[in-house]
Amino acid sequence: MYKDVFGKALLDYHNDNYTEDIITWTNISDKDMLPLPYLFRNFEEMPMIEQEALKHSNGKILDVGCGTGNHSLWLQNKGFEVKAIDISMGAVSVAKSRGVNIVEQKHLLEETETYDTILLLMNGTGIFEELTKLNQYLEHLKSLLTKKGKILIDSSDIRYMYEDEEGSYWIDLNQNYYGELDYYISYKGEIETPMKWLYLDFDTLKTACQTVGFKCYKIIDGPHFDYLAQLKLF
Numbered sequence: 001m002y003k004d005v006f007g008k009a010l011l012d013y014h015n016d017n018y019t020e021d022i023i024t025w026t027n028i029s030d031k032d033m034l035p036l037p038y039l040f041r042n043f044e045e046m047p048m049i050e051q052e053a054l055k056h057s058n059g060k061i062l063d064v065g066c067g068t069g070n071h072s073l074w075l076q077n078k079g080f081e082v083k084a085i086d087i088s089m090g091a092v093s094v095a096k097s098r099g100v101n102i103v104e105q106k107h108l109l110e111e112t113e114t115y116d117t118i119l120l121l122m123n124g125t126g127i128f129e130e131l132t133k134l135n136q137y138l139e140h141l142k143s144l145l146t147k148k149g150k151i152l153i154d155s156s157d158i159r160y161m162y163e164d165e166e167g168s169y170w171i172d173l174n175q176n177y178y179g180e181l182d183y184y185i186s187y188k189g190e191i192e193t194p195m196k197w198l199y200l201d202f203d204t205l206k207t208a209c210q211t212v213g214f215k216c217y218k219i220i221d222g223p224h225f226d227y228l229a230q231l232k233l234f
């Protein structure tokens with residue numbers, strides 16, 4: 001069952017109870033710290049990929065997996081109509097309290113309105129969970145897009161995580177796609193129910209997009225195997 005460990009951490013930070021960070025790990029990587037202040041970043045503190053995504057946004061905007069509402073707040077201040085959604089009750093409550101006007105606790109697949117821009121940021125493809133669900137999510141996103149609308153999504157090619165010291169890769173070709181990870185988080189000793197989190201290399205995303213009727217092109221590469229892509233209807 002979902003415990004919203006992530007949301008509890010966001011609420012603590014927002015309510016001036018910041019004592020520790022979130023710890024994350026995956027089936028292929030050791031424990032790592034996710035600093036809570038990073039989840040409350042302003043435009044200047046955002047990676048270039050996110051700044052670029054915001055600059056490409058226009059019209060009526062949907063911020064999927066909004067977290068504390070960093071991207072929504074910037075866009076709202078620029079005068080755009082924004083709706084933010086997140087499955088985390090804690091995130092929704094923090095985003096509201098920080099001033100995002102329209103925030104709903106909602107799973108992406110429950111959304112039904114249409115938008116000119118749909119944002120999925122901070123490894124936006126993670127929300128698709130696993131490769132077998134990719135087409136279902138892309139089809140759904142297609143149904144939420146106006147004719148000339150765009151989806152702005154970032155991800156990383158995590159092949160580098162499988163590289164050993166000699167420079168060879170240990171990807172097991174009999175296993176699922178290498179970007180499909182089991183993702184774990186803990187905060188103040190509480191461990192969230194494990195979730196699936198999908199990292200997608202650009203070519204795999206592009207091929208999937210073509211099968212559901214999206215043109216997919218790369219806007220920019222980030223500094224570490226990451227990239228920002230734009231999806232538009234053919």
Ligand SMILES: C[S@@+](CC[C@H](N)C(=O)[O-])C[C@H]1O[C@@H](n2cnc3c(N)ncnc32)[C@H](O)[C@@H]1O
Pocket residue numbers: 006039064065066067068070085086087088091106107108109121122123127
């Ligand atoms: C890595 S965080 C990114 C938060 C925010 N976009 C940012 O850049 O700071 C991913 C967010 O997506 C939310 N999320 C995960 N799956 C979701 C889904 N299916 N529908 C909506 N939100 C989802 C999580 O609760 C979390 O807040």
